[in-house]
Amino acid sequence: MEVEQTALPGIGLRHEFTTQSGRRVAVISHRSGRRDLVIYDKGDPDRACETVKLNDEEAEALVELLGAPRIVQRLNQLHQQVEGLVSVQLPVPPTSPYAGRPMGDARVRTRTGASVVAVVRGPQVVTSPGPDFGLAANDIVVVVGGADSTAEVADILAHG
Numbered sequence: 001m002e003v004e005q006t007a008l009p010g011i012g013l014r015h016e017f018t019t020q021s022g023r024r025v026a027v028i029s030h031r032s033g034r035r036d037l038v039i040y041d042k043g044d045p046d047r048a049c050e051t052v053k054l055n056d057e058e059a060e061a062l063v064e065l066l067g068a069p070r071i072v073q074r075l076n077q078l079h080q081q082v083e084g085l086v087s088v089q090l091p092v093p094p095t096s097p098y099a100g101r102p103m104g105d106a107r108v109r110t111r112t113g114a115s116v117v118a119v120v121r122g123p124q125v126v127t128s129p130g131p132d133f134g135l136a137a138n139d140i141v142v143v144v145g146g147a148d149s150t151a152e153v154a155d156i157l158a159h160g
Helices: 056-081 108-112 147-159
Strands: 004-008 012-018 024-030 035-040 048-054 086-091 115-121 124-127 140-145
Touching: 048 056, 086 147, 108 115, 108 147, 140 147
Parallel strands: none
Antiparallel strands: 004 012, 012 024, 024 035, 035 048, 086 140, 115 124, 115 140
């Protein structure tokens, strides 16, 4: 899917795409931080037929509803194709020795063979985080591997 980004001078940025059914949808990110979800008229693609103004909390909730489940859905499809592969969502406890440190310090892949494929922080989903990505307390780390290796990652995140 192609997403067009357009600078709106004095306003912010517009990201828009066309759905499979031919509807144009946009998110306008204002410089003030406000977000507008815009649905364009199917008969006149230059006319907005609906605009929903979202505050930060509402925008974060929408991102969470649309983003995180999609990653889990793709992983579940992968599990059906590869026997023995599991993915788990592991919290980073506030007492974790890795909270506030770069993810690479945990050496998850080296120590367990499992891979961190995403980190969910509130409404934000970071896919394929690198070793410099800073973990924070209460992050949810999405790990793919075997049952034993993912259990080892849970222990590493909790105890070091």
